[in-house]
Amino acid sequence: MTAPRRLGPSRLEHSFERLIWHFRLITLIPVVMSLLGSVSCFVIGTEAELRALSQVMQGRFNNSSSTLLIGEVVGGIDYYLIGIALLIFGYGIYELVISDIDPRLHDQSTVRRNLLSIESLDGLKQKLTKVIVVALIVTAFKSMVSFKVSTANELLMYCAGVLMLAFSAWLIGKVEKH
Template sequence: MNYPPTTSRKRFEQGFERWLWRIRLIAIVPVVMSLVSTAASFVLGTGEIFKALHKIFSGQIEPKGEAKLLAELVSGVDLYLIGIALLIFGYGVYELLISDIEAARGHDQNSGGLLDIRSLDGLKEKLVKVIIVALIVAAFKAMLSFQIKDGSSLAYFCVSVLLLAISGYLVTGGIPGSRGPK
């Protein structure tokens, strides 16, 4: 049975709904922490790249150490990609739970970009794309030091390259102009 709302019940309900609406602002904590983590990832990535460049320009490259040096450069790029994923997460949580970012909406050329997030599915889709690219970079780094000793290790290496190519194909949506996966 539905009773007509009383004044005190209605006041309680309105107060509770106001409190419920304001509690969403606690989402600022993961937003701030993801932005701080983004900055930390960028600083660490820059440090990795500077360390590798210092070795190159100072002539400290060990014999047969090119693969290790290249792995350091790739590590820097991987840290940048992780930072980008954290940035997308922070922007997405802010836009979904707190407020639209008006500065981003004011520029027509930026609409539909990587940081334009309007739904939870959009956030997940963009995060998955960046994470897959980061995994591809990490796999590339691992492949730099992969030792091919026999036929089976060569087969594993080839399968790894094929899987990386397929994942890159799927992330980009297929061949431009074709009816590939979208």
Template sequence: MGLWRFRLIAIVPVVMSLASTLLTFEIGTRDIFKSIKFFFFAPDTAKVANTALASVVSGIDFYLIGVAFLIFGYGLYELLISEIDVYRAGSDTDNSGGLLDIRSLDHLKEKLVKVLVVALIVSAFKSMITIPLTDVKIMIYFCFCVLILALSGFLMTYKPASKS
């Protein structure tokens, strides 16, 4: 009985991941507001649009990282502590699954990996916005990066055909 109650120590990473979610959402919102302010109040140059766009993409990246923290917190809570009762109260069936429908640690890892890969794609996009395409070597690297990003997006959604 005491060992079963010890699982409640998992509330610490759950609360910290939810606090991290709030922090990353706040940082992302600041980045986007900074971008809006910069766009409207900076002198009109060609660099303004690129800087504003990079700042917006940075804000979106922070939002995605916050979503990863949120998934982690909800997943740990549902796996180790309890099902999320507010979600269950609104559902019609008893076996509808949890808010994120996480059944195991491997399932939680799958969901986190998908969100983190999207966050990495957004980070790469932000970096690619600021790269000056001045010579052929840089353009080849740029195209290679786009190809790798497209391949990672494909592999995230690829499901092999069943042999039935």
């Protein structure tokens, strides 16, 4: 008695699998939107940095307004970090779902070469988490620059905030080593 012969996939199955494969291209929408958002954040951050630089060059600051000026510079950096997070997201999703990106290498080797070394969705989440935590640290620093301490309770809250920022930076370093 012979075992039943398995034929190759049917035409319907093959057509459906091709449709599913092409449906991955819908991820181009979040890729393009995150890249446009990244450019927007870079433009907004650059505008904030140029505004602060203009005030410095014109000498329109004093001891009390310099704190606000530092906050504006840090705010520009915050926009840059958010832009980088959006760039990493768009780049990572494209590489995970669509294709590897590396215009420097035109050969078709089987070795996976991508700039961010994103091998899985978890790897993408880890890279994004690091950038987002750094952006949150910068945002907290921006708020703390203009924080006025007038009571012992406010001083304790300020110190607790600094300790939390230091702890989160330490945790990012620990995760990176593993």
